[in-house]
Amino acid sequence: MVDLALLIGGPQGGGIESAGQIGVRALVMKGYDIFGVREYHSNIIGAHSYFNIRIRDTVARSPRLPVDAVVALDAESVFTHMDDVREGGIFVYDTSTLKTRVDRIAPMPGPLKERVKAKLSQHGLGDTVADAVKYLESRGAKLLGIDLKAAIKEVAEKSGRSVVSVARAANVVGLSAALAFLGVEKEYVHRAIEAYFAGKTRVIEPNKIAADIAYDYVEESYGLGNLPDGPHKGKVRMVASGNDVVAMGKVVGGLTVQTYYPITPAADEALYMEGHRLVEVREELAEKVGLEKLGVAVIQTEDEISAINMAIGAALAGARSATTTSGPGFALMNEAISMAYIMEAPVVITIWQRAGPSTGMATRTGQQDLLHAMFAGHGDAVKIVVASGDHEEAFYDAIKALNWAEKFQIPVVHLVDKTLAASTKSLDRFDLDSITIDRGKLSYEWSGGEYLRYKLTEDGISPRVPVGFAKQLNSSLEHTEYGYAIEDPEVRNAMVEKRLKKLDAIERGIPEDERVKVYGSSDADITIISWGTVKGPVLDAMEKLEDEGIKVRYVHIKTFIPFPVRTIDEAFKSASRVAVVDYNMLAQTSLAIRMFTGHKAPHVIQKFTGRALQEQEIVRAVKEILENNVERVVVSDGA
Amino acid sequence: MARSWLEYRSPAWVQWCPGCGNYGILTAAFKAFAELDLDPAKTVVVSGIGCSSRIPYYINVTGVHTIHGRPIPVATGIKLANPHLTVLVMSGDGDLLGIGAAHFVALGRRNADITVVMHDNAVYGLTKGQAGPTLPAWVQTKALRAPNIQDALNPLLLAIASGYTFVARAYAYHVDKLKDIIKEAIKHRGAAFIDVLQPCPTYNNVMTQQWYEQRIYYIDEQEPDYDATIKSPEERSEKVARAIAKAMEWGDRIPLGIIYRDLTKEPFDARIEKIMPGYLEHPPATRPVHYEGKPLVDPFKVFTDRVVQA
Numbered sequence: 001m002v003d004l005a006l007l008i009g010g011p012q013g014g015g016i017e018s019a020g021q022i023g024v025r026a027l028v029m030k031g032y033d034i035f036g037v038r039e040y041h042s043n044i045i046g047a048h049s050y051f052n053i054r055i056r057d058t059v060a061r062s063p064r065l066p067v068d069a070v071v072a073l074d075a076e077s078v079f080t081h082m083d084d085v086r087e088g089g090i091f092v093y094d095t096s097t098l099k100t101r102v103d104r105i106a107p108m109p110g111p112l113k114e115r116v117k118a119k120l121s122q123h124g125l126g127d128t129v130a131d132a133v134k135y136l137e138s139r140g141a142k143l144l145g146i147d148l149k150a151a152i153k154e155v156a157e158k159s160g161r162s163v164v165s166v167a168r169a170a171n172v173v174g175l176s177a178a179l180a181f182l183g184v185e186k187e188y189v190h191r192a193i194e195a196y197f198a199g200k201t202r203v204i205e206p207n208k209i210a211a212d213i214a215y216d217y218v219e220e221s222y223g224l225g226n227l228p229d230g231p232h233k234g235k236v237r238m239v240a241s242g243n244d245v246v247a248m249g250k251v252v253g254g255l256t257v258q259t260y261y262p263i264t265p266a267a268d269e270a271l272y273m274e275g276h277r278l279v280e281v282r283e284e285l286a287e288k289v290g291l292e293k294l295g296v297a298v299i300q301t302e303d304e305i306s307a308i309n310m311a312i313g314a315a316l317a318g319a320r321s322a323t324t325t326s327g328p329g330f331a332l333m334n335e336a337i338s339m340a341y342i343m344e345a346p347v348v349i350t351i352w353q354r355a356g357p358s359t360g361m362a363t364r365t366g367q368q369d370l371l372h373a374m375f376a377g378h379g380d381a382v383k384i385v386v387a388s389g390d391h392e393e394a395f396y397d398a399i400k401a402l403n404w405a406e407k408f409q410i411p412v413v414h415l416v417d418k419t420l421a422a423s424t425k426s427l428d429r430f431d432l433d434s435i436t437i438d439r440g441k442l443s444y445e446w447s448g449g450e451y452l453r454y455k456l457t458e459d460g461i462s463p464r465v466p467v468g469f470a471k472q473l474n475s476s477l478e479h480t481e482y483g484y485a486i487e488d489p490e491v492r493n494a495m496v497e498k499r500l501k502k503l504d505a506i507e508r509g510i511p512e513d514e515r516v517k518v519y520g521s522s523d524a525d526i527t528i529i530s531w532g533t534v535k536g537p538v539l540d541a542m543e544k545l546e547d548e549g550i551k552v553r554y555v556h557i558k559t560f561i562p563f564p565v566r567t568i569d570e571a572f573k574s575a576s577r578v579a580v581v582d583y584n585m586l587a588q589t590s591l592a593i594r595m596f597t598g599h600k601a602p603h604v605i606q607k608f609t610g611r612a613l614q615e616q617e618i619v620r621a622v623k624e625i626l627e628n629n630v631e632r633v634v635v636s637d638g639a
Numbered sequence: 640m641a642r643s644w645l646e647y648r649s650p651a652w653v654q655w656c657p658g659c660g661n662y663g664i665l666t667a668a669f670k671a672f673a674e675l676d677l678d679p680a681k682t683v684v685v686s687g688i689g690c691s692s693r694i695p696y697y698i699n700v701t702g703v704h705t706i707h708g709r710p711i712p713v714a715t716g717i718k719l720a721n722p723h724l725t726v727l728v729m730s731g732d733g734d735l736l737g738i739g740a741a742h743f744v745a746l747g748r749r750n751a752d753i754t755v756v757m758h759d760n761a762v763y764g765l766t767k768g769q770a771g772p773t774l775p776a777w778v779q780t781k782a783l784r785a786p787n788i789q790d791a792l793n794p795l796l797l798a799i800a801s802g803y804t805f806v807a808r809a810y811a812y813h814v815d816k817l818k819d820i821i822k823e824a825i826k827h828r829g830a831a832f833i834d835v836l837q838p839c840p841t842y843n844n845v846m847t848q849q850w851y852e853q854r855i856y857y858i859d860e861q862e863p864d865y866d867a868t869i870k871s872p873e874e875r876s877e878k879v880a881r882a883i884a885k886a887m888e889w890g891d892r893i894p895l896g897i898i899y900r901d902l903t904k905e906p907f908d909a910r911i912e913k914i915m916p917g918y919l920e921h922p923p924a925t926r927p928v929h930y931e932g933k934p935l936v937d938p939f940k941v942f943t944d945r946v947v948q949a
């Protein structure tokens with residue numbers, strides 16, 4: 001079984017993203033499944049950033065530590081990750097930094113410096129990179145020092161370019177050294193460079209030379225590694241981030257308007273979509289719809305208040321419409337969510353959660369907006385809340401969210417997070433045949449006399465004719481069936497009942513198997529309940545624990561409104577032990593479970609650091625709970 | 640044959656105070672819509688929250704009564720989705736220039752083909768008479784507990800600076816004059832703004848009908864040579880300067896009429912068409928999104944920048 005992990009770290013702006021993307025592509029070309037998550041500071045240039053790539057011949061879906069190879073492109077990365085490589089793993093570093101002392105690294109956080117110095121001095125070492133290298137040797141890591149300055153000079157000479165113009169290729173030198181050691185043939189790195197820099201020959205050539213230099217180096221030192229081809233060899237696959245797949249899902253799902261105000265980690269979704277605002281119609285359907293290209297209007301607004309209100313306006317006019325944001329932006333949308341609810345406007349709000357409170361840690365992850373998403377909207381406003389656990393789910397959920405919005409004429413929140421946004425995943429073809437686009441009771445024609453936008457119906461959902469196709473009134477005030485403002489008690493009751501009936505329709509219309517997924521069986525030693533990107537680490541931990549004879553069942557919540565009451569209730573009743581993984585301080589998931597089912601989870605596993613949850617953290621936490629019966633385990637792996 | 644303006648009257652009871660300037664604006668809208676023969680289904684009046692913002696209930700066209708300060712983004716979304724509709728925002732000074740000022744500016748920058756009619760009574764009518772953003776400093780209207788200590792905003796200057804390509808001022812009780820300006824604004828291709836001076840007899844006991852009528856004058860009557868219509872980009876600096884000077888007139892004499900017009904800037908829909916050809920013919924509101932429920936897009940064919948051959 002192949003299960004490898006590779007970490008590449010360096011200064012922000014130093015090509016960490018491109019090194020990661022090239023590495024991921026090379027590994028996918030080699031036939032492996034990959035999951036790569038990027039951790040970075042809220043900073044443009046200079047702060048430490050890294051890519052942690054998991055490589056498996058089964059499914060890669062979570063980061064883990066320690067890794068099999070670390071590439072440290074600068075001194076800070078050496079110090080930051082000196083405990084992150086396993087015994088026997090390789091640690092690639094830049095020999096031109098050997099004399100650098102911890103205290104000389106300006107961007108490095110003070111407390112981390114102190115921890116590193118303390119650690120090194122415990123081992124009788126000083127505080128230079130050379131000391132860290134000794135420490136690594138004592139831990140059984142294989143060290144591969146490359147003089148990156150010399151390597152870049154060589155790249156410049158061989159490519160006939162200036163040193164400055166090829167300096168960024170240092171990342172590819174480091175990356176290639178690790179890949180050579182792991183046994184990925186050089187051809188894959190070359191092909192990955194070509195694919196990633198598609199068409200930019202001036203960039204491609206020096207980077208290929210950089211790869212060659214690294215491969216020669218490894219061949220001479222440790223010898224090239226040996227890795228069989230992975231099981232996906234020969235397939236056409238995709239390598240995409242969570243931001244990308246949500247954009248793809250929306251476009252495939254028939255989105256025609258997307259509004260946004262720039263915010264991390266949501267903006268990349270909108271930008272990717274904007275780059276693809278004109279898309280080709282599937283060949284076999286082009287003639288049928290009489291169009292070859294379709295447009296998606298992606299509009300940057302003046303603020304999030306405008307973004308949501310504009311999306312609502314577009315929806316009233318008949319567009320399939322969405323907006324994308326993060327917690328702070330969603331906070332600004334609160335009032336309009338309530339309007340969308342009373343106006344019965346179908347709109348999708350994608351929330352890419354990041355670490356709060358307030359601006360908190362803007363480029364870090366978390367699940368702190370669960371209750372915020374569920375309860376946003378004053379005055380009894382309701383919405384559907386669906387959360388995605390991985391890239392595939394996010395793609396299909398984006399389509400589902402659009403369907404539910406139009407079918408139930410209600411706002412739908414799609415909850416995702418920074419881990420998903422900034423993680424890259426290899427993906428197989430999506431199953432287009434399984435996708436249905438549902439626009440509910442929408443019609444562009446009206447001949448039934450006066451059109452009643454809020455007609456009282458059996459299921460609480462009124463026929464929907466867009467603004468422009470039948471004279472109508474849409475109102476944020478309590479209204480009559482036509483839409484006139486009214487405060488008459490009987491009409492008020494009728495309208496509240498109408499909206500309640502709609503909630504029944506949602507209860508009936510979203511079956512249990514779309515609300516929750518259960519992995520493993522009820523005779524497990526422990527049942528874990530969680531949602532979102534906790535899924536990958538838990539499923540991976542399940543495998544590891546199973547090997548050690550510990551059986552785990554995982555209950556993965558997909559929708560919080562409507563809530564999978566039956567399954568969760570059953571899980572509590574049948575489980576010997578229940579633990580909730582809650583990536584937030586308040587244990588919000590546990591609170592939601594308690595609110596809907598009355599069950600109080602006896603154990604909670606929490607994380608606050610804003611770094612992606614990892615496999616080994618769950619393994620450790622589960623053992624801790626089973627062995628010591630602890631109520632609350634806090635994990636915090638990852639630099 | 641054009642519709643009678645009575646056809647634009649809705650059956651709803653109009654709940655403004657007796658003598659309120661909003662009645663004049665309402666009647667002017669009826670008449671303008673009738674003279675332009677606007678299709679009630681395809682004409683959309685969007686409002687925020689305030690006394691004035693109840694107007695969609697009273698006009699028998701499509702209406703959208705939104706939340707306080709947000710009619711502009713909602714209207715922009717409607718117009719974005721379906722550029723073939725006639726879209727108006729009719730809202731209060733507090734709504735548009737207080738809580739909604741960011742959107743007011745943004746509409747100008749986009750030059751979306753939307754007509755904004757501001758019911759400018761210089762007070763927050765519906766919340767019982769607090770100072771509005773156009774109430775001059777040190778004025779103390781009836782409901783204020785102390786004189787106003789915040790300066791008035793000049794809506795015309797803000798509109799010009801924001802990029803509106805049609806800027807006018809009108810007076811609520813002069814229905815026919817107002818009607819003509821509303822018609823011009825609707826016909827204008829781009830963001831149009833009309834600051835309608837609207838007496839509020841209930842709360843604004845300073846800027847009353849009498850106060851206004853002693854001061855207002857029509858530019859086209861008193862200065863027939865006034866011309867601030869930009870027909871080519873070279874005229875811009877000169878005509879903007881002229882318009883700004885006119886917009887600054889306030890006090891003993893208050894000019895009414897079309898202050899500024901720029902015919903050289905393309906509206907938002909034309910800009911979108913440029914970066915997304917086909918938009919006008921198949922706008923977001925009506926373009927196909929599926930065929931018999933099947934998706935129209937194959938991600939592996941479209942997002943080729945993410946496809947990798949293993």
Ligand SMILES: Cc1ncc(C[n+]2csc(CCOP(=O)(O)OP(=O)(O)O)c2C)c(N)n1
Binds near residue numbers: 691731760
């Ligand atoms: C978010 C929010 N804040 C405050 C209010 C209360 N409110 C209702 S109308 C209004 C002011 C209306 O003033 P203006 O827009 O000038 O309209 P007018 O009543 O003068 O026509 C306010 C502050 C509200 N509805 N929503």
Ligand code: SF4
Binds near residue numbers: 655690765839841842
């Ligand atoms: S309070 Fe003023 S603006 Fe409101 S209806 Fe009465 S007169 Fe008109």
Ligand SMILES: [Mg+2]
Binds near residue numbers: 689731732763
């Ligand atoms: Mg007002």
